[in-house]
Amino acid sequence: MSARRVAIVGSGMMGSTLAYELTRAGLEVTVFEKGPDFPYPHRERFVETVEYGYDDPARSIAPDLRRMTNDGSYARELQRESVLRLGGAGTAWTGLATRMSPNDHLTKSRYGFGMDWPLSYAELEPWLCRAEAQLGVSGTDADNPWAPWRSRPYPLPPFELTPDDAWLAARLEAAGIRVHSTPQARTRAAYEGRPACMNVGECQVCPNGARYSSTHHLRLAMATGRCRVRTDATVRRVVTDATGRARGVAWCANGDGREREHAADLVIVAGAAFESARLLLLSRDAKHPDGLGNTHGHVGRHLVFHHIWIGHLHVHDALFAGRVGFWTAQSDQFVDPPGRGKHGGVKIELPSKPSLTHVRDAANAGSLADALRAFEVVKHCRQVGMHAESDTTGAKFVALSKDKDRYGDPVAHVHYDSSDFDRATYAYARTLFDRVADAAGAHERFFPELEGFGAFAHYMGTHRMSRDPKDGVVDTFGAVHDTPGLYAIGLGMFVGSGGAVTPTLTGVALAIRAADAIARGARA
Amino acid sequence: MPFSRRRFLTGSAFALVAAAGAAAWKRSTLLPWLFSGALADAPRGPLADSTADVLRATVLALLDARVEPGHYVDCFRWRARHVRGARALYERFERHVDGAARAAGSPGFRSAPPALQRRIVAALAPARGWARARRIAFARDEARFARHVVREVFVRFAATDAWVLSGYDAWPGMPRAIVRAAKGEPVA
Numbered sequence: 202m203s204a205r206r207v208a209i210v211g212s213g214m215m216g217s218t219l220a221y222e223l224t225r226a227g228l229e230v231t232v233f234e235k236g237p238d239f240p241y242p243h244r245e246r247f248v249e250t251v252e253y254g255y256d257d258p259a260r261s262i263a264p265d266l267r268r269m270t271n272d273g274s275y276a277r278e279l280q281r282e283s284v285l286r287l288g289g290a291g292t293a294w295t296g297l298a299t300r301m302s303p304n305d306h307l308t309k310s311r312y313g314f315g316m317d318w319p320l321s322y323a324e325l326e327p328w329l330c331r332a333e334a335q336l337g338v339s340g341t342d343a344d345n346p347w348a349p350w351r352s353r354p355y356p357l358p359p360f361e362l363t364p365d366d367a368w369l370a371a372r373l374e375a376a377g378i379r380v381h382s383t384p385q386a387r388t389r390a391a392y393e394g395r396p397a398c399m400n401v402g403e404c405q406v407c408p409n410g411a412r413y414s415s416t417h418h419l420r421l422a423m424a425t426g427r428c429r430v431r432t433d434a435t436v437r438r439v440v441t442d443a444t445g446r447a448r449g450v451a452w453c454a455n456g457d458g459r460e461r462e463h464a465a466d467l468v469i470v471a472g473a474a475f476e477s478a479r480l481l482l483l484s485r486d487a488k489h490p491d492g493l494g495n496t497h498g499h500v501g502r503h504l505v506f507h508h509i510w511i512g513h514l515h516v517h518d519a520l521f522a523g524r525v526g527f528w529t530a531q532s533d534q535f536v537d538p539p540g541r542g543k544h545g546g547v548k549i550e551l552p553s554k555p556s557l558t559h560v561r562d563a564a565n566a567g568s569l570a571d572a573l574r575a576f577e578v579v580k581h582c583r584q585v586g587m588h589a590e591s592d593t594t595g596a597k598f599v600a601l602s603k604d605k606d607r608y609g610d611p612v613a614h615v616h617y618d619s620s621d622f623d624r625a626t627y628a629y630a631r632t633l634f635d636r637v638a639d640a641a642g643a644h645e646r647f648f649p650e651l652e653g654f655g656a657f658a659h660y661m662g663t664h665r666m667s668r669d670p671k672d673g674v675v676d677t678f679g680a681v682h683d684t685p686g687l688y689a690i691g692l693g694m695f696v697g698s699g700g701a702v703t704p705t706l707t708g709v710a711l712a713i714r715a716a717d718a719i720a721r722g723a724r725a
Numbered sequence: 726m727p728f729s730r731r732r733f734l735t736g737s738a739f740a741l742v743a744a745a746g747a748a749a750w751k752r753s754t755l756l757p758w759l760f761s762g763a764l765a766d767a768p769r770g771p772l773a774d775s776t777a778d779v780l781r782a783t784v785l786a787l788l789d790a791r792v793e794p795g796h797y798v799d800c801f802r803w804r805a806r807h808v809r810g811a812r813a814l815y816e817r818f819e820r821h822v823d824g825a826a827r828a829a830g831s832p833g834f835r836s837a838p839p840a841l842q843r844r845i846v847a848a849l850a851p852a853r854g855w856a857r858a859r860r861i862a863f864a865r866d867e868a869r870f871a872r873h874v875v876r877e878v879f880v881r882f883a884a885t886d887a888w889v890l891s892g893y894d895a896w897p898g899m900p901r902a903i904v905r906a907a908k909g910e911p912v913a
Contacts, residue, residue, distance in 0.1 A: 251898040253803045254880055360903065399900035524893055525901060563883035564876075567850040569788050572879055576887040 205229055205723065208450050208465035210436045210480060211472035213289025214705060215691040215712040217415035218335065219469055220422040222716030228723055230428045231463060232419070233452055235476075236262040236285035238432045239292055241416035247408035251401075260286060263607075266435060266455060269475060270602045271615040275506070276652045279615055283473060283658075287432050290473065290658045291415025293405050295528055296386040297703040298338045299548075300329055302349045304537050305590075305700030312542030314592050314622065315697035319668040320677045326352055328710035333384075335709060336413040337392040340384030347533035357389045360398075363553045365520040365583055366530035369641055373532070376640035380551065383531040386413035386706075402526035437610055438484040439468050439687060445488035447686035453608055460608075467686055467719065469679070470664075471712070474504065474693040478599040478663035479613040481674070481681075481689065494664060494674040494681040494689060501599035503665050504615065505698045506656035508545075508589045508623060512634050513556040514643035515582045522555045522583035529553065535633060536590075536701045544625035546701040547633055550586035555579045556647070582645075585637050587630035589654075590701040592622040599663050619651060627651045659704055661695035678718040679711070690715050764810030764873065772805040772812060775835075779819045780874070782835050786842040787878050792886045800881055801874075811873070818870050822846070849875050 207223055209216045212234040220230045237260060239246070249255045261267075262285040271279045284290040303322035308315040330353040333340075339357035342348035359382040362370060370380035387404060388411045391397045398411035410417055422428035433455040440449045440462055449464040470477045478501040482492040494500050532549040559582065562575035602614035619627075631648060638646040667673025670682035679690035692708045699707055772780075780801045784794040805812035822834040825845045831837035834845065851871045852860060860868040888896040895901055902910075 247898075248803075249807075251884075253800050254877070254884065255804065255808060257807075398903065400903045401900055402897040519892060521893055523888075523897055525903065526897075560883050560887075563887050564880040565851070566879055566883075567875075568847075569882075572882055572887060573890065576883065576891050579888075580891055580893070 206465045207231070207467045207469060207719070208233065208463055209469045209471055210450060211235075211289065211470070211476065211691070212287050212415070212419060212430065212432075213284075213471070213473065213691075214291035214294075214415045215708055216469075216471035217288065217291060217419040217422070218709050218712040219471055219690060219716050220428050221335075221418035222713055223720060224422045224425040224427040226716070226720035226723065228427065228720065230422065231465070232428065232430045233434045233436050233450065233463075234287050234289075234430065234432045235266060235435050235455075236287065236289075236432065239286040239288055239416065241288070241292075241414055241420055242408060242410040243292060243406055243414065244408045247401075247403065247406050250406055251403050251408075262286065263455065265607050268604060268606060269613040269615065270604055271617065273596065273616045273618040274652050275615070275617040275656070277655060279475070282656070283475070287430065288414055288416035288419065291413075291705075294412075294658070294705060295404050295552075296336075296407075296412040297528060297531075297550075298333065298336055298340070298384050298386045298706040299531075299533075299702040300349050300351075300384075301700045301702055301707050302347070302537055305702070308542075308697055308700075314542055316593075316665075316672070318696045319666050319673075322349060324677075325707070325710055325714070326350075328714040329706065331713050332706050332709040335418065335713070336386035336706070337388050337395060338384050338386050338706070339389035341382055345381040345533060346379065347536065355384060357392055360385065360387070360389055360529045362529045363522075363525040363527075365522045365524070365553055366551055368518070368520060369551065369583070369637075370530060372640045372642070373637060376636060378532055378549070378636065378640065379534050380530050380532050380549075383528055383551075385528055387411055398526070400526045402523060404527060435606075435608065436480060437608055439470070439480065439493055439684075441484070441486045441488070441493070441684065445486065445684060447493075447684055458608065467688065469688040469690055469719075471688075471690050473658065474660040474663040474691065475599050475613040475615060477689050477691055477693045478504075479601065479611075481664065482601050483610055489683065493684045493687060496683040497671050497673075499665065499667075499672070499674050501663050503593045503662040503696075504597045504599050504617065504660065505591050505593050505662045505695075506597075506617065506654075507659035507661075507698055507701070507704070508591050508619075508626065508630075508654040509550075509586060509657055509659070510589070510627070510630055510634075510649045510654045511550075511552075511584055511586045512638075512646065512648035513558075513582050513584045514638045514641055514647075515578060515645035516641055516643055517581065519580045520555075520583050521580050522553050525553065527553045533702075535629075538629075540629065544622065544629045545590035545592070545698075547590075547626065547630045548588040548701045549633060549637065550588050552584045552586060554584045556582045556584065585634060587634055588701055588703070589623075589626045589630050590698045591626070592620055593662060593697055594618075594620045594622075596620065624651060627654075659692070659698075661692045661698055661704060663693040664689040665696050666694045667696075677714075679715040688715065688719070764808065764814055764869065767810045767813035769806055769809055770812050772802050772815060776815050776819045777802060778835050779822060780815060782842055783818075783822070783846050783874060784878055786839065786846045787875065788882060788886070791890065792882070796885065797878060797881050800877070814866075814869055814873055817866055818874050821866065821870065846875060851876050 306318040340355040341359040536546040566572035596618035601611035664674035681687040826834040826837040
């Protein structure tokens with residue numbers, strides 16, 4: 202059947218990518234975004250938050266619509282982490298665009314944990330190149346001996362290491378730790394309508410689009426005249442017909458609450474991993490009594506986070522971390538270490554930022570003297586992060602909560618407990634952090650406790666891929682195994698955490714690959 | 726003893742109010758409101774020059790002459806135009822500090838001696854413990870001045886001038902030269 206009308210639920214990185222690719226292929230797309238509009242480039246937001254320190258509530262979704270619940274050992278409130286607005290988390294990320302290695306696709310067969318991906322690195326590689334071209338990634342592999350092979354160079358040259366990164370790199374090199382440049386979706390030179398980075402050092406709220414934002418391509422999709430975007434629109438369920446095929450979505454405008462139906466030939470659920478799983482679970486019908494895609498009970502079950510511990514160290518030299526914007530170095534040396542399987546791999550992240558605790562202390566001072574005293578240490582300290590992979594267990598999952606939103610639908614509930622694997626990974630990460638701190642000659646160091654990690658929107662696996670429908674929710678193109686006409690595309694497709702690297706680039710590659718397949722199907 | 730209709734209704738009303746209070750407490754809306762010093766709703770609009778001048782003097786009284794107060798005043802002007810309740814608060818702040826200056830024998834805050842200006846704004850610094858509780862109970866505007874004027878000055882200071890005073894070329898948020906930075910040269 203030829204599919205012309207596509208409904209996409211979620212306008213984040215994957216939803217925007219899909220909208221762009223599908224409209225380019227001639228399809229008619231409607232994007233539903235639960236959150237409010239968020240103008241691009243994000244200059245207004247930059248002025249508000251960076252220049253005037255104001256977080257405009259009009260740019261946030263109502264609390265009941267962002268609400269979710271979580272328990273277990275994850276110490277943070279997940280509902281505070283979600284970015285519900287046009288463009289989603291793709292408007293607020295740091296831009297790190299790293300590739301998984303071939304071994305990250307084979308953790309079961311190589312290391313005995315998790316499950317192998319049904320898609321090899323070699324199969325995905327051409328789409329990783331396209332994803333890098335879409336995001337405008339600046340980088341090089343010339344200084345990174347652990348970089349996975351590539352068929353095309355990065356679209357833009359790399360950023361030079363900042364002076365404090367270079368200072369640290371020299372000391373770590375002497376201690377046997379190799380630091381190299383980090384690929385980032387930030388323009389080293391003007392690129393496809395985006396200006397060259399001016400180095401304002403606030404990548405998460407880039408004012409001019411130098412750091413890639415998902416809304417860049419969403420705007421291009423809208424410019425084709427074939428993409429309609431509905432903001433402040435909550436999709437309550439996917440509508441299926443008597444045969445069990447997806448036929449559209451039931452949605453409400455957040456302002457009036459009246460339910461409407463939107464007919465489509467294809468429905469693509471492209472929200473964050475929690476929200477996508479929730480929508481599949483809410484979309485029950487006679488053929489799918491436990492929710493769409495859930496015939497074998499996998500929806501929400503294989504949730505996994507990256508465990509990111511951010512420490513900081515203090516040294517006698519004045520580093521002036523944060524003097525130049527803000528992410529130029531990392532080390533992949535330990536992403537695939539000899540002990541992998543007993544514990545996870547770890548990427549050393551080197552955000553060129555001082556400890557924000559001391560900046561906050563200055564803000565909380567009651568006098569100039571106190572503020573300056575608090576700030577005195579800022580130039581002597583810097584952050585060091587440990588970005589770790591994790592495993593899937595029965596104690597990490599998404600289900601429906603007892604709490605409900607304004608429409609009476611249960612919100613997402615996440616249970617997340619660290620595993621023995623995570624505890625071993627923490628011990629390994631702690632050892633690495635101490636090696637870094639010792640090499641730097643740190644006279645003071647701070648590293649969080651086991652549960653002091655953040656996931657920073659790296660939520661994966663809630664509708665994982667599988668070749669056999671018994672093992673997962675979607676195929677490698679995101680097509681839901683048990684529901685014709687329905688796709689679920691995003692980080693929820695991941696099988697495990699996808700190694701210790703930032704997942705966004707791989708997610709975009711999966712979305713472009715899926716869009717190609719959908720467009721081919723439409724043409725057929 | 727049987728309940729009269731009046732006692733029943735009174736009891737029900739009390740129970741209802743208590744239940745609503747408990748619900749609000751549980752949903753964490755009452756507690757943060759009480760302690761937040763949130764701005765009272767009022768129209769947005771441009772700041773009068775006299776109010777801006779008082780805020781400029783306040784910045785200098787808190788931070789001394791080592792900072793250029795212009796961007797702090799820009800921030801107050803921007804908030805007055807964009808944030809409901811900010812302009813009205815700044816106007817009340819002006820009246821409050823002018824009143825304090827006059828009480829100390831000065832014609833107004835702007836023309837008060839620097840030592841008096843410092844004393845007046847120091848009294849509005851964010852407080853802790855009982856002093857904070859007293860403000861919340863008996864002087865809610867003072868709590869708002871502490872949060873939205875005095876603390877705001879230090880928040881902006883920590884985000885801007887503190888970086889430069891401690892040796893940075895510029896503060897985060899300003900465009901800085903990448904190539905010069907990589908060579909270790911000044912970036913601003």
